[in-house]
Amino acid sequence: MRRIETQLAIIFLCLSAASAQAQGDRVPASWTEATVSGAGQPSGYVQFQKFCSVCHGEGPGMPGTLALQSKYKGARPALLEKRTDLKPAFIKFCVRNGISVMPSFRKTEVSEADLDAIMEFLARNNKQ
Secondary structure: OHHHHHHHHHHHHHHHHHHHHHOOOOOOHHHOOOOOOOOOOOOOHHHHHHHOHHHHOOOOOOHHHHHHHHHHOOOOOOOHHHOOOOOHHHHHHHHHHOEOOEOOOOOOOOOHHHHHHHHHHHHOOOOO
16 A cells, blocks of 8 residues: 555656646756756766656655655665666666656657666666
C-alpha cells in the first residue's frame, strides 16, 4: 500500500507542476529549466541538469529521486548522479520508453546527442 501512495504522490507532483507551467503560473525553481554553465563539470552535466534534474535532482520534492529512494530503500543511491551501476543502454531504454512513473521522451524532446551526453555523464562512475 505504501508503494502505491508514493507513486500517486509522485504522479500528483508531476501533474501539478506540468499544469502550473502550462497555465503560466509560478512554479518552484526546482521545476524550471536549468541554466547552468557546466564550467569544470563532466561532459553531459549541463544536459542532465536541463532534462533530468527537475525529477532526479537533489532536494525535497524530486519525484524521480523519491521514487528511487522508495524502491531501493538505501540499497542503491536514489540520486542518479551517485550511481555506479547505470549502463548506457539501460539509461537510453528508460528515457525513450519510460519506466514506472517516468514518462518516455521522444527525440524531438531530448536529442540523440543530448541523450548520449547524459548517458556518458551517468555512466562516468561505473566500476570498470
